[in-house]
Amino acid sequence: xxxxxxxxxxxxxxxxxxxxxxxxxxxxxxxxxxxxxxxxxxxxxxxxxxxxxxxxxxxxxxxxxxxxxxxxxxxxxxxxxxxxxxxxxxxxxxxxxxxxxxxxxxxxxxxxxxxxxxxxxxxxxxxxxxxxxxxxxxxxxxxxxxxxxxxxxxxxxxxxxxxxxxxxxxxxxxxxxxxxxxxxxxxxxxxxxxxxxxxxxxxxxxxxxxxxxxxxxxxxxxxxxxxxxxxxxxxxxxxxxxxxxxxxxxxxxxxxxxxxxxxxxxxxxxxxxxxxxxxxxxxxxxxxxxxxxxxxxxxxxxxxxxxxxxxxxxxxxxxxxxxxxxxxxxxxxxxxxxxxxxxxxxxxxxxxxxxxxxxxxxxxxxxxxxxxxxxxxxxxxxxxxxxxxxxxxxxxxxxxxxxxxxxxxxxxxxxxxxxxxxxxxxxxxxxxxxxxxxxxxxxxxxxxxxxxxxxxxxxxxxxxxxxxxxxxxxxxxxxxxxxxxxxxxxxxxxxxxxxxxxxxxxxxxxxxxxxxxxxxxxxxxxxxxxxxxxxxxxxxxxxxxxxxxxxxxxxxxxxxxxxxxxxxxxxxxxxxxxxxxxxxxxxxxxxxxxxxxxxxxxxxxxxxxxxxxxxxxxxxxxxxxxxxxxxxxxxxxxxxxxxxxxxxxxxxxxxxxxxxxx
Numbered sequence: 142x143x144x145x146x147x148x149x150x151x152x153x154x155x156x157x158x159x160x161x162x163x164x165x166x167x168x169x170x171x172x173x174x175x176x177x178x179x180x181x182x183x184x185x186x187x188x189x190x191x192x193x194x195x196x197x198x199x200x201x202x203x204x205x206x207x208x209x210x211x212x213x214x215x216x217x218x219x220x221x222x223x224x225x226x227x228x229x230x231x232x233x234x235x236x237x238x239x240x241x242x243x244x245x246x247x248x249x250x251x252x253x254x255x256x257x258x259x260x261x262x263x264x265x266x267x268x269x270x271x272x273x274x275x276x277x278x279x280x281x282x283x284x285x286x287x288x289x290x291x292x293x294x295x296x297x298x299x300x301x302x303x304x305x306x307x308x309x310x311x312x313x314x315x316x317x318x319x320x321x322x323x324x325x326x327x328x329x330x331x332x333x334x335x336x337x338x339x340x341x342x343x344x345x346x347x348x349x350x351x352x353x354x355x356x357x358x359x360x361x362x363x364x365x366x367x368x369x370x371x372x373x374x375x376x377x378x379x380x381x382x383x384x385x386x387x388x389x390x391x392x393x394x395x396x397x398x399x400x401x402x403x404x405x406x407x408x409x410x411x412x413x414x415x416x417x418x419x420x421x422x423x424x425x426x427x428x429x430x431x432x433x434x435x436x437x438x439x440x441x442x443x444x445x446x447x448x449x450x451x452x453x454x455x456x457x458x459x460x461x462x463x464x465x466x467x468x469x470x471x472x473x474x475x476x477x478x479x480x481x482x483x484x485x486x487x488x489x490x491x492x493x494x495x496x497x498x499x500x501x502x503x504x505x506x507x508x509x510x511x512x513x514x515x516x517x518x519x520x521x522x523x524x525x526x527x528x529x530x531x532x533x534x535x536x537x538x539x540x541x542x543x544x545x546x547x548x549x550x551x552x553x554x555x556x557x558x559x560x561x562x563x564x565x566x567x568x569x570x571x572x573x574x575x576x577x578x579x580x581x582x583x584x585x586x587x588x589x590x591x592x593x594x595x596x597x598x599x600x601x602x603x604x605x606x607x608x609x610x611x612x613x614x615x616x617x618x619x620x621x622x623x624x625x626x627x628x629x630x631x632x633x634x635x636x637x638x639x640x641x642x643x644x645x646x647x648x649x650x651x652x653x654x655x656x657x658x659x660x661x662x663x664x665x666x667x668x669x670x671x672x673x674x675x676x677x678x679x680x681x682x683x684x685x686x687x688x689x690x691x692x693x694x695x696x697x698x699x700x701x702x703x704x705x706x707x708x709x710x711x712x713x714x715x716x717x718x719x720x721x722x723x724x725x726x727x728x729x730x731x732x733x734x735x736x737x738x739x740x741x742x743x744x745x746x747x748x749x750x751x752x753x754x755x756x757x758x759x760x761x762x763x764x765x766x767x768x769x770x771x772x773x774x775x776x777x778x779x780x781x782x783x784x785x786x787x788x789x790x791x792x793x794x795x796x797x798x799x800x801x802x803x
Contacts, residue, residue: 178202180559180576184210191221201225201232202575208239209576215246226259231568234260234269235580241276268587269580289591291583304335307342309591317346324355333359344368349376363400366391371407385411389419396424406432409457435461449484456626458485459494466501467768479505487525492629496526500535504764507538524632527799528639528791530784534764543791556648557608558640564602578609594619597626605641614676617642632800636792643788646675647688650712654720660727664734665689665720667785668741671778677710688712689719735763738782743775 178190178199184207191203207213208221218239225236241256253276261273271290274283280296284305287293294310296302303323306316320342323329331339336355341364343352349372361369366387373384388404395401405423408416409432417440420433427433431448435457438445445465452458462485469478482502487495503518519535526532536543562573562581566588572581585606594600601623607616620642630638643666651669655662672690673679680686684693686709696704699718708714723737729745730736736759740748757765770776791799 175199177574178206179561179574180206180209182206197227201227201236205232205236205575205577215243219243219247226256230571231264231267231269231580231584232571232575232577234264234267235572235577237264238269238272238580241273245276268584271583271587287587289589290587303342304338307338311342311345316342317348320346321348321351324351337362337365341365341368344372347372349373349380363391363395363398367400367403370404374407374411381411382415385416385419389422392423392427396426401427402430402432405430406457409433409436431455432457439464445481446484453485453489459490463494463497470501470765471769475505475508487521488629490629491625491627492526492635493529493531493624495629496522496529496531496535499525500531500764503535503538524800525629525635527632527636527796528643528784528788530780530787532791533784533787543794556646557644558637560637560640562602562605573609578606582606582610597623601627601638608641608644613644613646613674614679617644617670617674633796636796636800639788640792643670643785643792644675645789647712647716650688650716651720653713654716657717658720658724660720660723661786663789664723664782664786665716666789667782668719668723668738669716670785671781677712677715686710687715687719689715689722691715691718691722695722733759734783734786735759735767735779739767739770739775739779741782742778743770743772747772747775 175194175196178187182190187203187207190199191207192200194200194203204221204225208218213221222236222240222243226233226240237256237260241253241260244250244253244256257273257276260267261270261277264270266286268287268290271283271287271292274280274286275292275296280300283290283293283296284302288305289309291313294306294313294316297305297310298313298315298319301319303316303319306313307320310316311320320339324331324336324339324343336357336359340352340356340361343349343355344365345368349369352369352372356365370384370388370391373380373387376384385408388408392401392404392408401424405420405427408419408423417436420428420436423433431452432455434443434448434452435455437443438448439461445461449458449462462481466478466481469475469481478501482498482505485498487498487502490498499518499522503515503522506512506518507515516539519539522535523532562570564570564573568584569581572578572584585603589603594603600619604616604619604623607613607619609616620638624638624642629635645666647669651665652662654660655665669675669688672685673688675688677688679690681690685691686693686696686706688710691699691709693704693706693709696709696715696718699721700714704714704718723741726737726740726745727734730740730748736748739751751766751770752759756769759766767776767779770779
């Protein structure tokens, strides 16, 4: 056999090594070029990545995303997660945790125990290990290491640890009863600090009387005083008086603290002469603050122009501007309304408030015969806020059809559109991208330590996490409030926020009810979102129940039979009866949506009383008629529901046809 010379052997070796390096580089380039997998990836692409990707990280991403699909059985999930607990990142911890949970679901306790121990040994500080501590019965370590984690709250509830729940999770299901019993049990032997803590927890769940009983004769801390004052303001007349007095006392005692500023702001929001008089007794520094100055300007105690000029980016100034403008609009003082709306440029307002301002500026321009200016203002509105009530009204005024509108395609579709979380936290973003919304929420809750979100960006983040795990009651409320505070993001970003704010819950139940009763599905979604935020178990203070918040007597009349308390929260029945009621109201008011929706909230009798020559005509001036509704709740309700309806319609369109930004 011929022998190669050393130089030839080196040449061949170098060539092979170079080829191997080139192949490895090409493979890495392909990995980098492949788009990241996420919940929008098709099952076929996930399966392909799981078996054929050269990147082990991508293979695990695919396995986690496939395991997160809702119809997977525990056995399927177990197979997908097998061997995915490698590495040191949070996804490895999640794979071990879910593997243990699936083993338990399949009746394999020994396998589950081994996985729990492995998780706890390798990832003692990862939030996923909280579930391992819970499963292994290590309650003391769990409560100390992960106090705000849902696993710790569940353990505290089981152990009757009311103080832990009061501090870290008063709103945890079942905690309220435990807090009540703890305060009312004389054998508890509670000290002053513990009573303050329990009282604070009870206030968080709306138990004002119990919180005051628990506190007894003790002087509340400044933090508790603020919470007590805020809760008392929501009560009866006498309670409101006590709340105002408590807030004033707090502001006087600690005039330079953030708590005092919050107390002064709450006082400034209170209607009536008594609250207004108390503002005069605030320390000078607080009287000169934006909240108090805005209230004094609203009451015409001081000029409004300096307030808006000095604090154009304060929410209290935005509310002052709108209340003054609304009053001028209803009095048909068009010139004054124009001056007020021009005092703060729309670009300085959040998108939803900018849309309101631009709509009315366009309305006033049209009144003044400036049709081209009105058109430009409404088109600017549509670029700022592509969905919502004022977007709808601007398109009506512009006589523009909905671009690219199409009915929802048949078959199942996602209830909630997925988009990157973009939280700035790598752990949260990776969990979210791999379909682990619950893990992301638990990680966030642990990170926050039970604290409320600080600022609109945190509120937006927590709202998205909550809605992703089905907590629409709190999550949608947080998203709505964040949208009233966040700067304008541009049309595309606002479109994505709107998708997050308008999940298509209960498609089967609401869709069937809409078809049977001949009512728009989008209208039912709009009502359900406003009435219950898609939470079938909620009841109103006056006794309305369920998805569409029906009174039991109304439900019985609509059903033609008695409807039991157990039946009414059922989504299918509630949707059918609510759709029937809406259909009757639309028929009664000859398909006028403003009157029908107002009647759903306030009753047809009240709406009939608002149809008189002294008020705007709802057919000719529906926007002005809505602002003339004397009930603030109904006034907001009409705009919210009809805005929701339009949003659900327009969000089925192609955003590129809507968002034609310059």
